[in-house]
Amino acid sequence: MGGSFDPIHLGHLVAASEAAHRFDLDRVVFSPTGESYHKQTDTRAPSEVRYLMTVVATAADPRFHATRVDIDRPGPTYTAETLKDLQSAFAEESGGQDAEWFFITGADALADILGWRDPDRILDSAHLVGVTRPGHVLEDPGLPQDRVSLIEIPALAISSTDIRRRVAAGAPIQYLVPSGVAHLIDKYRLYRSA
Secondary structure, three states, X not given: OEEOOOOOOHHHHHHHHHHHHHHOOOOEEEEEOOEEOOOOOOOOOOHHHHHHHHHHHHOOOOOEEEOOHHHHOOOEEOHHHHHHHHHHHHHXXXXXXXXXXXXXXXXHHHOOHHHOXXXXXXXXXXXXXXXXXXXXXXXXXXXXXOOEEEEXXXXXXXXXXXXXXXXXXXXXXXXXXXXXXXXXXXXXXXXXXX
């Protein structure tokens, strides 16, 4: 599951849980972006802190794991490279055992995948799972039906953008993010207005 996770919130965790259930996944690996090539904001938390928030948020579910693959790779984060690196690491870890790969992302991001770097390589590397995000209607992105699934997630109108706005405005974020993530946002004074 790729994303900026700026910050990771309960909607991300619910989406991962639903995808794991729907596709009978043994593991969901959360990969916070390093240097995103297409998404920049003034309030972006440092990559190390976003990784730490992801570790804290995923620790309670044994199916969930966080990876540093995109944070440790220099330069922009590209999904094709993320999948290649994760698949190589898994092959090494499992002694070459085969696995079926899925890439979970927001349906809005999936709709733009043809504009991503190496979209054919991404489609060859993993089955794509587009999950609903707040305010987005699921539509067929025009990708091969055998390589793409769109799934509805229980109604949780939570977004990282809204959480950042709430923190900047001094509004509560309790019950929107795991308590450990709220603690890290406070500790590192993330998303505060100047």
